[in-house]
Structure formats: C-alpha cells, structure tokens
Amino acid sequence: MKELAKKAASKLKQASEMVIVSHIDADGISAAGIASQALDHIGMEHEVKFAKKLDEAYINELIASKPELVWFTDLGSGSTDILQDLDCIISDHHKPVESTGGSKKKPKTLFDFTEDDDMPVSDFLQVNPHFVGLDGSNDISGAGTAYLVARALDPELRRLSHLAIVGAVGDMQDRELGRLQGTNRDILADAEHFGVIEAIEDVNFFGRETRPVWKMLQYASELEINGVTDDYRGSMDFFMELGINLKRGENWRAWVDLKESEKKEIIEALNYYVPAENFMGEVYLLPQEKKGTELHEAKEFATLLNSCGRYDAAVIGLDVCKGDRGEALDLAYGLRKGHRKQLVDSIKIMQSVGISQMEYIQFVHVGDMIRDTIVGTVAGMLFGSGKIDDKKPIFALAEADDGIKISGRGTRQLIEAGLDLSEVMRQAVETFHGAGGGHNIAAGATVAPEQVNDFLELANEIVGRQLA
C-alpha cells in the first residue's frame, strides 16, 4: 500500500487543483480532514464534497463541474464501473468492483503486481487493502488509506495520524480484538510517536469522557448485566453499593473524573459478572484535546463526526477535523445532542430575514435570533444551496456581548478570483477600531452597532477591488 500511496501522491502533486469527494460517516469525514489538510500543506487549491453514496446522478454532476482531478476517499472503489470519465485517484477500503467490464482484462495502468488470480485488477489508481491481500473491515479504514497518501506526500503529515485512528474507530475496526489491528497498528505507532494519540488499556464503554458514569454503564451493551444494563436505577445502585459518589458538587462524574482506585474497584466488580476481556480494551486518547470533551477520545470524536454526517452537515465535522474549535465545534456539539433544530432553524431564520444584496457582497443581519458563535458557519453552508448568490461573499451579522459580530464567508472560486476576507477584516478593524481577523475564505470582526452600515460599505468597496 505504501507503493500505491506513493504513486497516488505523485499524481496529486502534478495537478494544479482538485476536488476531494468523501463519504459522510465518521471515517469519511476523518478521511476528508486528512486529505484536505494534506492539500493545504502542499498549497494545492481544492474543494471538498461529501456524498452518501456514489451513483450515476452524483457522478454526472461531478463530471459536469469539470474537475481537473478527483480524490475519492472512503468511497470510490465500489463504483469504478461508473467513474471512467473522471481523472481520479481513490483511497478507500471498501471492496473493489471489476472496472474492466466483467471479464478480467489486463489493467491499463497498474495493480496486477500481486500475480494472484484472486486479487482484483483495476484501471484506477487505488490505495485499497484489497489489492494487497489485506482486509478492509479491520486492517485499515478509509481515513487510514487517505493517511497513507498524505504521509507519502510529506512525512511531516504524520501529525494527521490521529484522524486515521478516529476513522478506524468510527468504522469499529477495534471491535474484533478490543484493539486496532493490521495496518492500523502501524498508523497508531506513527500517532503515538507524534504525540497525537495515547493508547491506554481501559474500559471501552462509550462515553468515558462525557457521560455520567451511571449512564455510561446503563448503556454499555457489552455487559448485559441483569438489573444494571438498560436500567438507570440499577446502574446508579451499582455505584452506590460500591460507595462511589455519582456527583462532584452539582456535576455528574464521568469515568475520566473517577480516581484510579475507584476505577479499579468498579472493574473488579464488573468482572464478577462479565469476563474482563468483554469490556476492557485499548482506548485511544487525543492528548492535545481537552480532557472530558468529545474530542479527547477517538470513539467519542467519531460519534461527534457521525452526528454531523447524519444531519447533512459533514462539512461541520470537516471543519472540526481541520482544527476549528469555535463555531464548527459549537454546532457539532449541538448536532451531537440531537439539536438538529439549531442548525435547521438558523438556516430558516437567515432565509426569512432575507439576504440583502450590494454590488459585490451580500449580507444578512439576524440580530439576536442566532447566536454569534455559529452564525458564520451557518452562512457558509448556504453556498451551493441556491439560497444565496454564489458569486459574492456573504457577511452574517449577529448581536454579540461586545457589539455586532460580523462573519464573512467565501468560496474557493471567489478566493481564486482574488477574494481575501482576512484583508477585508483587517482594514475594517483598522478603520473602526474593532477586533477581528481570520483567513481568506472565512474571517470575522466585531464592531459597534452604529458602525455596521459603514462597515458594509467599506467591505463592498474592498471586495469590489479584490475581485476586479
């Protein structure tokens, strides 16, 4: 797979821009997070799209957008029969289909090097465990295959290896043995070496970081203890009989809040009912994230990403993977709690308030109807939806504690045409003595309410010059 990844990397480098297409589940979002950051790293312009599945309608739309090169991650191998008209590389772990029209024709490009008749052959450049006799369900995930390509691009990108672990855990590749296996262990070694993952031996129940312990135990399907599993009273009693406080002050205690001695006692008590190997295993921590949050443990991180994908907001998960610990994370937490409403309502509010058009920009002022901490991300999600003009950046305004928060969002196409929102914000901050900053594609500032109109005029003027 290393060889395949090298070939994929050198093909990527030859392109001048590309589109990443990934699956909407945790593995797919992690894969896109790796691929997108890898392309950022080498300065490659790209766009990320997500798909529930690849069908002809989706592919035809993709072809119509005339991408120079497409990088499929966590999907593609099962669809090569409909990808002939695209120049693409594929990093995927799903079972490949025959792409040569039924009978095994000699591949035009590569991957017949195994000389094994049971191995599939393909016309496509694919990094996929099935081509090298490995198993796609346990040995490596879609994120893992994308990671191999990233690592081949630049060894420094091993710093992204934690996302390959999140993807693998998201696809439950640690289930069979209670720990990762196969190529995933090589990736784990990278991640531990780079300090982005810490593997520990612990209970592998879901919710170690964020669920009250009694809830964690109640829902621990691995256990099936009569009177505890699926029984919140019984679960609470279990801890109380051991003399373990369920609360500290006002707050429920999660597993990570317990003392080592308490954990030991609980494990021993559980072991009385169920063999320890059923509920103990390797747990993957992300030491760079805050303890007691969804991001601090791979399984909870993956669940957070799945929540985003489930609500057609994979792009929010992508932003979290790429390091957004502000708006995107806030929205992702909302989705995780099932508050899809927050996102859907926010989009509705923006539509009902109406998008105002100026010559070079568009804006929407939501007052206090949408929190200033999410308004920009929501506005950015309107691009491509037909609800706003894709040819102009959007500025979303919301009331904040210290004034009016203005969040600007653009698109790849606009950046290529010269848009730089961080520059807009920099000049605005200078003129209005506000606060702000950001990137070319997403930036924000806070100004006094009476300055809003002047801000918009200035932004319109600057953007007009940038796009001229």
Ligand SMILES: [Mn+2]
């Ligand atoms: Mn997958």
